[in-house]
Amino acid sequence: MMAYRGKTRLVDGFTTLRATQRHGGERKYSIRSESDDAAKTDKESAASKSGAPQPRKSFGRTVMPTQNEIVCYACGFEFVMRGRAESTQCPKCGARLSLKDETVTGACPDEIITAGKVRLTKSAILDGGQITANDIIVEGTVKSGTLRAYQTLELGPGAAIPEDMIQTKNLRIAAEASFDFARDLEFHDVDVFGELKANLKATGRVVVHAGGHLLGKLESEHLIVEDGAGLNADVIVQAHKDEEEEPDSEDASSEADIRKTA
Numbered sequence: 001m002m003a004y005r006g007k008t009r010l011v012d013g014f015t016t017l018r019a020t021q022r023h024g025g026e027r028k029y030s031i032r033s034e035s036d037d038a039a040k041t042d043k044e045s046a047a048s049k050s051g052a053p054q055p056r057k058s059f060g061r062t063v064m065p066t067q068n069e070i071v072c073y074a075c076g077f078e079f080v081m082r083g084r085a086e087s088t089q090c091p092k093c094g095a096r097l098s099l100k101d102e103t104v105t106g107a108c109p110d111e112i113i114t115a116g117k118v119r120l121t122k123s124a125i126l127d128g129g130q131i132t133a134n135d136i137i138v139e140g141t142v143k144s145g146t147l148r149a150y151q152t153l154e155l156g157p158g159a160a161i162p163e164d165m166i167q168t169k170n171l172r173i174a175a176e177a178s179f180d181f182a183r184d185l186e187f188h189d190v191d192v193f194g195e196l197k198a199n200l201k202a203t204g205r206v207v208v209h210a211g212g213h214l215l216g217k218l219e220s221e222h223l224i225v226e227d228g229a230g231l232n233a234d235v236i237v238q239a240h241k242d243e244e245e246e247p248d249s250e251d252a253s254s255e256a257d258i259r260k261t262a
C-alpha cells in the first residue's frame, strides 16, 4: 500500500524551517509563509547545521505562542496580534472582533462568529447554522449550513462533512482520521496527520506528518514527507521562484520539478 516510506526526500525552504523549529523544541505548525521569514530561517538553519549557536530570540514571531494571526471577519484583513484578549479591533476597518474560543456539543447555535477557534465535538451537529472562525475543528457532524475557517479547518476522526462545505485557507487532517475526497480541492497549507485521499492543489506547503498518509494527486510548491509518513500519489512539486526566492537564497533544490507516479 505504501509506495514510499523513508526520510524526507524533498528539501525546500519549509523543510529547513521545520527542522529549525524542532531544533528549538517547538511543535507549532502555523508557519508564516512570507518570503522574508522563509529566507531568514533558511539562513538560520544553515547556521544551525554549521554548529553556530542559535539564540532563542532568532525564532522570532513565527513560533511565539502569544502572537496570533487574525483574519478580520468583517473585511478579511490579516494582521498579527500580540498577547491574549477577549476581543480586538481590526486595524483596517475598525470592527470589534471577538477572539473567544467556543466548544460546541449537541446542536450548534444558529450563528457563531469569532476570530478565535471553534471546536465541534463528536456529539456536535451543525444543521443549518453558520460558523465563522479563524480556526475550526470538526470532530462531529456537519449536515448543512455554513462553515468558514479563515485560517485552518481541522477534521478529526469522527468528522462527517459534505465536501462542498469545506471553506478554509488551510486544511489539517488529524491523526486517526481518514478522508477520501472526490472533488478537486485547493488550499494554502495542508497538514496530514491521518489519511487523506484527494486531488489536491496547495499554494503553500504540504506536510505529510509521521503516521500520516497521502494518496491521490498533489500539486504543490513545497512538499514535506516526514520520516514514518506514507506517500502514494501523483506528485508535482514546482516552486514559483519569482514569488518565493530571495536572490541570495541557498535553497537551490526548491526549483526542482519532481514528478512521482505511484
Ligand SMILES: [Zn+2]
Pocket: 072, 073, 074, 075, 076, 077, 090, 091, 092, 093, 094, 095
Ligand atoms: Zn476589518
